[in-house]
Amino acid sequence: MSTRAARRLARIGAALVSRRRAARLAFTAGNHVRLFSSGTDYFAALIAQVDAAKESVVLETYIFCDDDAGRPVSDALIRAARRGVRVRVMTDGLGTARLALFDEWRAAGIEHRIYNAGWLGFGLLGRFGLSRTHRKLALVDEHVAFCGGINIVDDFASPGGRLARARWDFAVELTGPVVPRVSAALDTQWRRLELGHRPYAASMSRARELRAQATSTGASAPSHSSPNASEHALKAPSVAFIARDNFVNRRAIEKAYLVAIGRARHEILLANPYFVPGRKLRRALVAAARRGVDVRLLIGRKEFLALDRAVPYLYRTFLGAGAKISEYEKTVLHGKVAVVDSNWATVGSSNLDALSLVLNNEANVVLIEHAEIGRLREAILAAFAEARPIDPARYAARPWPERLTSWLAYAAYRAVMKLLTVGGYD
Template sequence: MSARGARRLARLGAALVSKRRAWRLAFTAGNEVRLFSSGADYFATLIRHIDDAQLSVTLETYIFCDDEAGRPVSDALVRAARRGVQVRVITDGLGTGRLALFDEWVAAGVEHRIYNAGWLGVFGRFGLSRTHRKLALVDARVAFCGGINIVDDFAATNGPLAHPRWDFAVGLTGPVVERIGAALDTQWRRLALGHRPYTQAVSRALTLRERASSTGAAAPSRHSGHASEQALKAPSVAFIARDNFVNRRAIEKAYLVAIGRARHEILLANPYFVPGRKLRRALVAAARRGVEVRLLIGRNEFAALDHAVPHLYRLFLTAGAKIAEYEKTMLHGKVAVVDSNWATVGSSNLDALSLVLNNEANVVLIEHPEIDPLREAILDAFAQARAIDPAIYAARPWGKRLTNWLAYAAYRAVMKVLTVGAYD
């Protein structure tokens, strides 16, 4: 082989190694974590920190409602801007409609940018992707991440809920906050391009910046990388920001690693449970090797998914997994606990849109005290949910089976188109 060919091969090998490492989590110790299990508690704490802010506030959310929950948050943002704090808000072009609050923000000095505000709020500069993230950062000191939108706990499309929605977020202080701040800053800079050409050079610069900030690839430590997660003993936290520029499969891979290492128990709760082939196989393999797998599925939000998701039950039930459908209220939490020492809280559903198309953000906890209350919350909800009996499921009438299959096949077909074949 020529010297030139050897150099090309070396560069290719380095690129492949870099690509493989890019998604790996950068765990840090010394973080404080507080678990929120309702919007009411979360909003009260968020408002308190915004009112105490001295330098900056950044908030990114899919939904911001002008309701009993959203108005007080908006008022706090306005108060902060008027006293000289830099306030930046990112909302999604589809998730949040045109609000009168926007004018109030501009008048008060709140900087507001809309993600993918395109034709009918659907197709914009970033194609069909949405920002589904729920993040907040105050004074680069305290951050929040989870599944809770800025919306009242009892709000629903079909009228008020009888019970507050089942959802979670975490408040964070410590080294992990820097990662969240860098991800928010990258998003803000990306949206700052406005109508200017989104050139390849700018895209590459932002990609490199995000890779360094949200994966830790540019700042490795003893808590960084795939292998180090297994060796972690002290409570540690990692932040994952999924997008379509880098870390495209980061959240899915974090789940796959945890499920693959599970030895005793996997508790998984998700409202839109339509995982791809790799996640399905990982869960089935875990159940078959004796791990207790419990899947808590949300219902009664989208009729199409209510018909499609049960088509997958046979696969998991025959492997020995337990499934329950939660109908007490809207299950909106996207959480999981593995072996009582690994957990994730975030915005990512386990479906094609979240895992392949949308901007998402999750936090992973290792050996952290807040894992126990999250585990108990999942187990409590599972006990209140309707368990799927394998015998009754197997005896479904043929019409029901056909409906489930058709709904699932239609879902897969649509997602294949929307994700340009990336959903498997």
């Protein structure tokens, strides 16, 4: 091999290593976390922080509605911009319709960019292919961050009419060493939306800088997502932020789940509205149930008919391993949350389906040994108690037309998702 070729190979290897290191899950101690279990509380906290902002506000969301929830948030953003705060908003080209609010933002000096606005006026296909930004993030004065599954939309709003009960969803407010990582993700996304700009070299440099900074201050815990804090000497409550994209952190959120599930000893509580995980996650959950872990899956229903038909096809595998499944129908289950062994939890935007795990931009927070884990666990258990349990005997005795419909729906879903993700979904 020539010297030139060897040097080129070394550069490629170094780049790959630096990417892997930057993508690893890094925990930091010394953070304050506040859990919100409704949009009402979350919006009030977000508006209060925006009204107190002195320098900057950044918001990224899949859906921003001009309704009873979105209008007050928009008004707060406009107030901030008019008093000299730099306000940047990112919305998704498919999730958020063209709103009159956009003109009001522009007039007030708010900078607004649309992710994958689409060609020829269509929001489905754009610069980034079929990818969407499904993240729900906010950052105020580089000091307070928000992350979760709550869109900027009324808790009771639904395409089919007003909900009888508020949507079941969660978000967290963060302060402390984890905030710069949220800032880095938002900055990368903002640069990404600048046509022709390539933000990745700067983003990787920022990620390495953050890791070195955390290591030098002793604030960073080991880069694992273990549900057993003592196993990795995580003596203080620790927090990690994960931003999934299609460039650097392709499988970051899935890997966090896999490590936690693989190390579970007692209990796995998992709630998700679109539960169609790939083979690795399915096998991990089955293996946990078979080794005696109490695995409980809370599944959302009555939002997409195709998923209502397809998802039950997977129940056989989990029920056969001893897992418990309940379908939540009291309202729209939109939360994407999990608790493992009462000392590991995640809250975020990522569903456990092909779109979230392989295609879309997502963001989750992982908590270890944090006080808010207990509150989240109680909320999941309460919802599980209100949901309709799937009886293994009745499930096995389903009439053949129902079983055939379920199989066909799942097969169709899998085929479409493999096509959309170019074979990434398994």
